[in-house]
Amino acid sequence: MTVAAVAFDLDYTLAVPTRSRSTLLSEATAAVGAPPLSREDYLDAHADNLTRRTRAPIFERLLDGREADVEAATLAAAYRERVNDALEPVPGVESMLADLRERYRLGLLTNGPVVAQRSKLRELGWEDAFDVALVTGDLRSGKPDAAAFEALLDALGAKPEETAFVGDDADADVAGASDAGLRAIQVRFPDGPDPDPKAAAQVDRERMAAELPAILETL
Numbered sequence: 637m638t639v640a641a642v643a644f645d646l647d648y649t650l651a652v653p654t655r656s657r658s659t660l661l662s663e664a665t666a667a668v669g670a671p672p673l674s675r676e677d678y679l680d681a682h683a684d685n686l687t688r689r690t691r692a693p694i695f696e697r698l699l700d701g702r703e704a705d706v707e708a709a710t711l712a713a714a715y716r717e718r719v720n721d722a723l724e725p726v727p728g729v730e731s732m733l734a735d736l737r738e739r740y741r742l743g744l745l746t747n748g749p750v751v752a753q754r755s756k757l758r759e760l761g762w763e764d765a766f767d768v769a770l771v772t773g774d775l776r777s778g779k780p781d782a783a784a785f786e787a788l789l790d791a792l793g794a795k796p797e798e799t800a801f802v803g804d805d806a807d808a809d810v811a812g813a814s815d816a817g818l819r820a821i822q823v824r825f826p827d828g829p830d831p832d833p834k835a836a837a838q839v840d841r842e843r844m845a846a847e848l849p850a851i852l853e854t855l
């Protein structure tokens with residue numbers, strides 16, 4: 637069966653921050669007088685808060701028990717501002733998305749709180765770049781849960797076996813999509829995850845705009 641729909645992860649797949657997230661987190665905590673927080677602790681808290689409206693519950697957990705004279709919501713806003721300012725599209729992906737949309741139903745499924753992820757799309761000017769753009773903060777569960785991919789397929793009006801999902805995260809994107817019956821395409825970059833056997837294809841992020849359209853035709 638040929639591919640009828642193509643959907644993407646957002647962070648580190650279509651858009652990448654110009655500075656590391658650890659640096660942005662350090663800058664945000666320093667700016668609002670919060671104690672230093674580790675990126676690892678942040679990622680753990682984020683993973684447990686994929687269906688939230690904002691990042692405030694993530695920071696509430698990270699600040700819990702710490703000496704901090706700052707509201708979680710204030711820190712969340714400071715971090716959001718820095719993340720959004722640093723976010724840049726992967727070269728060539730905007731015209732790639734426009735071209736793909738002429739041939740396929742085009743979707744996005746991104747893990748994270750609603751306000752954080754929608755503000756990234758707004759900052760990138762991508763609010764209308766997809767036929768369907770789902771943020772797990774609006775859903776009952778996040779990737780890799782099959783329910784998140786089922787919500788995507790429902791919204792796209794596509795069957796899993798005719799849908800390709802393009803993402804960088806081995807667990808959330810590659811395993812999640814392939815376990816839900818979609819064709820996973822793993823986006824690779826230097827120092828990123830190893831090639832994953834569950835992926836139907838691999839693509840280097842810096843060559844994605846040029847190479848993905850042809851890869852989709854081979855699936």
Ligand SMILES: [Mg+2]
Binds near residue numbers: 804
């Ligand atoms: Mg990602």
